Amino acid sequence: MKPTYDVAVIGGGLIGCACAYYLSKSGAQVVVLERGQINQGASGQNAGSLHFQLEQRLIQNIEMDVRELEFHVGLAKLAITHWRSIGAELKTDVGLSMHGGLMVSESPVETELLERKLQIERSQGLMVEMLDGREARKLAPFLSDNIHAALHCPDEGHSNPRLLTPAFVARATELGVHFITGARVSAVQRANQQWQVTFEADTNTGNRKQIHCENVLNTAGAWAVNLHIPLYPVGLTMNVTEKTAPLMPFLIQHVARKLSLKQTEDGNLLIGGGWGARLQQRSGSWSSNASPHFKLESVRGNLRAAVDVVPAVESLRLLRTWTGTTAITPDLLPVLGEVPQAPGFFVASGGSGFTYGPTYAALMTELILTGTSSYPLDPFSPARFSSLNSFMGQN
Numbered sequence: 001m002k003p004t005y006d007v008a009v010i011g012g013g014l015i016g017c018a019c020a021y022y023l024s025k026s027g028a029q030v031v032v033l034e035r036g037q038i039n040q041g042a043s044g045q046n047a048g049s050l051h052f053q054l055e056q057r058l059i060q061n062i063e064m065d066v067r068e069l070e071f072h073v074g075l076a077k078l079a080i081t082h083w084r085s086i087g088a089e090l091k092t093d094v095g096l097s098m099h100g101g102l103m104v105s106e107s108p109v110e111t112e113l114l115e116r117k118l119q120i121e122r123s124q125g126l127m128v129e130m131l132d133g134r135e136a137r138k139l140a141p142f143l144s145d146n147i148h149a150a151l152h153c154p155d156e157g158h159s160n161p162r163l164l165t166p167a168f169v170a171r172a173t174e175l176g177v178h179f180i181t182g183a184r185v186s187a188v189q190r191a192n193q194q195w196q197v198t199f200e201a202d203t204n205t206g207n208r209k210q211i212h213c214e215n216v217l218n219t220a221g222a223w224a225v226n227l228h229i230p231l232y233p234v235g236l237t238m239n240v241t242e243k244t245a246p247l248m249p250f251l252i253q254h255v256a257r258k259l260s261l262k263q264t265e266d267g268n269l270l271i272g273g274g275w276g277a278r279l280q281q282r283s284g285s286w287s288s289n290a291s292p293h294f295k296l297e298s299v300r301g302n303l304r305a306a307v308d309v310v311p312a313v314e315s316l317r318l319l320r321t322w323t324g325t326t327a328i329t330p331d332l333l334p335v336l337g338e339v340p341q342a343p344g345f346f347v348a349s350g351g352s353g354f355t356y357g358p359t360y361a362a363l364m365t366e367l368i369l370t371g372t373s374s375y376p377l378d379p380f381s382p383a384r385f386s387s388l389n390s391f392m393g394q395n
C-alpha cells in the first residue's frame, strides 16, 4: 500500500507548522498531528525576542565551544534573512520589529566576555558593534549609569508569538496541509518500508487512528520512537508591565545575567531571559502539558535585573506573570536532523526556537526532501547523541 503522506509532522507548534508550510510549498503531501490546539505550547507562550547575538546561556563555556558557537552565528545570519522576508513570505503582519538589540555588561570582566563574543561573531560576518558605556547611553538614554559597555546588533528585535504560528498555518492550509488537532501521537512504527503513526483521535473514548507516511518529523519535544534523544522540558517565567510612553526601541539583553527586555507596540514592557518555573508532576513524571508553577524568586530576580539595567522599570506596575515550558538539550544547541538508527525519522527541536523556527523549518525541508541542506546541520544532528542508544539500547 502506498503511504498517504510524504511527511507526518508530530506537534503543532511553530517548528512543526513552519516545516509543514515549507514542505508543502515544495510539493510534499503533509499532515500535522497536534495533541491539543495549534500553538498551545512554547510557541504561543514565549517572549517573541529575536536573538541573533550569541545569548548569555550559550557563551558560558565560550573557550570550549568556539566551533559550535561559530556555527550558531552562521545560523543567525541565515535567520536574519528569513525574518527580513517573513512578511512577504506569509503575506501578513506578524508584529515584526527589527530595530536592533543591545547586549550590555556592568563590569570590566563582563566587557571582556562581550569582546570575546564579538570576535567570534565578527569572524563569521555577523554585524555587531562594541559601544562603551557613554556611547551606549547616547544611543539608548534609558540605560543605567552602571552599564559599562554594550554590543549592538542592528538586526535584533521581536515579533508576536500569537501571530507567527497561525500565519504559517493559514498559508500551509491554502497549500493543502492537513492539520488534525486533539490527536496525541502514541506510537510510531516502521512496517513495510513506511512509517505507521498511531494517534488518539478521541481522548475520552481512547479511540485510535493510524496514518501511513514516508517520513516522520518529530517537533513535539522529548519523544522519539524508542530512541533516546535527550530533550528535557524546562519551565520558564515571563513578566509584563503596564503600558508606558515609548521608551525603548531595542531588545535589551545582558551578557552575564538572565535578562531580555523590550517594549511592545502597545507600550507594555516584556521582561524575561530564562528565569525558571517549577514543572508540575503528573503520574510521577514531569509534565510538559500542564503550566509550570511560577517561583517568586524568579520573578524578583528577573525584575531586579531589569531595574538594574533600565531604572525606569522601577516605577512601572507589574501587570502579569506567566510561565511556559520549552525543550532543551544538554549542550543547549538545537537537535535537527535524521535519527541515524531510524532512517526516515527526523527530529527538530530545542534552542531559541522562536528566533530560529522559520530557519530550522526551511533547512529541515531541504534535508527531508533532498537528503542535504544548504546550511550544514551536522553539528546539530541527533547523531551526536547516538552513544546513548548504544549504551541504553533502543527501548
Ligand SMILES: Cc1cc2nc3c(=O)[nH]c(=O)nc-3n(C[C@H](O)[C@H](O)[C@H](O)COP(=O)(O)OP(=O)(O)OC[C@H]3O[C@@H](n4cnc5c(N)ncnc54)[C@H](O)[C@@H]3O)c2cc1C
Binding pocket: 010, 011, 012, 013, 014, 015, 016, 033, 034, 035, 036, 037, 038, 039, 040, 041, 042, 043, 044, 045, 046, 047, 048, 049, 050, 051, 183, 184, 185, 186, 219, 220, 221, 223, 236, 237, 238, 260, 272, 323, 324, 325, 326, 327, 348, 349, 350, 351, 352, 353, 354, 355, 356, 357
Ligand atoms: C516562557 C518562554 C519564553 C521564551 N522566549 C523565547 C524568545 O524570546 N525567543 C526565542 O527564540 N525562543 C523563546 N522561547 C523558546 C521557544 O518558544 C521554543 O523554542 C519554540 O517555541 C519551540 O517550538 P516547538 O514547535 O518546537 O515547540 P512547541 O511550541 O512546544 O510545540 C510542540 C507541540 O507538540 C505538541 N505535542 C507534544 N506531544 C505530542 C504528541 N505526543 N502528539 C501530538 N502532539 C504533541 C504540543 O502540544 C505542542 O503544541 C521561549 C520559551 C518559553 C517557554
